[in-house]
Amino acid sequence: MQMTDEVEPTRLLAMNEPAGRRLLATTVLGSGMGFLDGTIANVALPHIGDDLHAELAGLQWVVNGYTLALASLILIGGSLGDRVGRKRVYGWGVAGFAITSVIVALSPTIEVLVFARVLQGVAAALLTPGSLAMLQSSFRKEDRMRAVGAWTGTLGIATAAGPVVGGWLVGIDWRIAFWINVPIAAVVLWLLRTAPESREAGPLHRLDWWAVVLAPITLAGITWALTAWPDTGASTSTVSALAVGIVAGVAFIVVEMREPHPMVPPDLFRSRDFSVINVVTLFVYAALTGSMLFLAIFLQVSAGWTPLEAGAATVPISVLMFFLASRFGSVATKFGARMPMIGGAVVLMVGFAWLALAPDDPSYLTQILPGVVIMGLGLSMLVAPLTGTVLAAVPDGQSGLASGINNAISRTAGLIAVAVLPLLTGLSGTAYRDPIAVGDSYRASMWWCAGVVLAGGLLTAVGLRRASGAAGDARAAT
Template sequence: MSTAELPRLGSATGRWIVLATVLGSAVASLDATVVNIALPRIGGALDTDVAGLQWTLNGYTLTLASFILLGGSFGDRFGRRKVFVAGAVGFAVASLLCGAAVNIEMLVAARVLQGVAGAMLTPGSLALISASIDHRDQGAAIGLWSGFGGVSGALGPFLGGWLIEVAGWRSIFFINVPLVLVVVLVALRHVPESRDPNAAGRIDLPGALVVALALGALTLGLIDGVPILVGAGLVLLAVFVRIEMRSDHPLVPPSLFASRVFTVANLVTLAVYAALGGVFFLLVLELQVVAGYSPLRSGVATIPITVLMLVLSAPAGRWAQRHGPRLPMTLGPVLAAGGLVLLLGIGPDASYPVDVLPGVLVFGLGLSVLVAPLTGAVLGAVAASEAGIASGVNNAVARTAQLLAVAALPGLAGISGALDDPIAFDSGFTVAMWICAGLLLTGALLAAVLLRPPRHAPDLGNIDCLPQCGVDGPAVAPERTAG
């Protein structure tokens, strides 16, 4: 289909395209949120300890972080709709296996498959909008994608918690199947196929394989406390860097890091999203194991974070567009760290208005100040033609940070074994939140010291049309054309 023939957003085809991409993205992102809430029920049903719950999250994040850039490359070369649909079907099959799991090993294996499918599904969502909607309406289409994604993020914890209580933890996986069926039918019927005509050369399969092995070794070594595996993972990461520097078709182009702002933004992402990974893994466990909250109540407890981000992210992004990202990228993590200190008041029979809500509000305010300027800094630091790969790299960095934090934090905080000792878990939660606060302050320090005030306002495009960056990982932006 030529550019002149692309449908307008107001047409029936345009609306169907937005529906398929929004729903496909929502299925992948909501799964992470709801699984966090379900962890205590999963632990009890499958008789597993904290390590098993770590792998329940990290099995998915490991393969998603490892292959998300590869999934985008596959779509550019072999067809974005084809890869998007294949990822959706794979996600549904893996979800069925998750829901049917009879032990933790089967669940983790299914989550690994789910992450592979998610790596095919996630990059295609925005790329299809960019390739399939008339360029005059792409800003509005991306805005709709962002807005509906934010709404689904806000409703997800509530609906997920309700579903867990009414139908059990397996239902959070089974519900994916009818949603994916809608995505597949709409995509096949209404979304045109597209490819990147400039995508040439081989795909960096060696790089993808080596980084997957590196992250796998690091994750296993950190969870099980095996130093030799951690060392092997670090060596493999060094090999991955070497491969990327020598490759003529790298997954992660080294030239991106010639930009000081891009490099600093990713260092801040590494620190901040490591903290977020730890917080969202342990907070819902603290609320259920220690404070005695139900899955529904613990899910609703964190909704103010998403609401604040929906309301305040765009103004924060516009401010950063005019004045530069240094101040919000410094102030945001400091505020978030203050919110974690307030959350240390959670204990047995914790009062939500007194012990939970103040910390949640301050933490959410900090993220609202930080996230859009951070995303804008990544996109504004590179040429418009590199925006897609730049945001993809930033997404992979964020998910890798979360992966390693969930793997390492329980051991560092002394949280291990079963979830039947609220006193021990509460003590470990306190240590973990101090570590996460330290990571956030590290991110703030990196931004304050290494980012320079701009001589003129950075050109980030229309900040209202930037993809909404969620707490589970930055969105993968579509390619932006110059001009």
């Protein structure tokens, strides 16, 4: 099947014009559903466990079922957007996310809930890479890093609304919290009507079916083994699942190196910046996802806070990112991404360390708020330069694919963190209801997260070029 025409914007947009602001709002609201859903899920887990009589492994799969589907299929979502239309695929994802959110809200058992979350992850795999890809392909080059920064910062609204609104709704009934995706999706689809369409020119190659099959087997096998290990140990089923995941992962790499049109082109990783940034992404998002999950559980189970109080505790992170992320995106545009990213990793590590010192009955003003504020500052420094550098490291025609790869890695990082941290900190079964056990596990997990982020900062310092990102591209062009 051949594409006979190349659909792309008739003109590139500027940040200060109505069409540019409307496109930014469309991408922010759609992506915001995913962020909102993630924060709601974290806050809701203790209530879901009580309502559906689930053990910790089941609750882990409420998070990991969604993340597994998203991480496995997001590459296909990015590639489809590049080839058949980024706006079109984004719209499919938004509509699918709304429908599956209804199924999640109506789930009668933990098994049905996990299945619905997997379906929700499939929809998210279509919409997530499309937001950044539309920004990259629709804005002028000089406005792209700024648009990414504004996208990152404005998402702070959704991230702030998630814990507060979600915590309030979870306090009433956790099911109501998932219904909020439906009106948001309706607004996004209405705004999307006037958004410019774009796609990559060239032939539509056959789907890389081997990669489509092997990627989820790899992640599912390894995740299943790590999740089950605290309860079953090195049982036959656990070891077998781990072995299947590892073998599938090796097969995936071999297939992609030999496939004429691979889902994950090995050539992209010849770019030093692209390779380094994606490994740093793995470290940063593993620490971020793990810390947010454990903080939400700790504040409710050990500290005895309500879902609303636990959710509101992290609002300063979102507020700081709203005001500062775009500014650090501009700094990266002028001077390169390396220094903001190194500084952001160090600051984020300090935030985790502060939170690790909290006792089981913490004071918010002295033992939680400072750590949360420091985290917000670190993420503001780090996220926009990281995201912008990933997109700047590849040709514009592969922006959707690059976004998909980076998003897949960030989601895989979260998948691994949610599976591994309970194993590393000794939390299993129904221990998530024990305040003392949760408190000990929380503090240990925060120290693990601090160490992982430090590793990401060191890798950035050693591996990333000094003139990376938009500034580096401009210098190379001259």
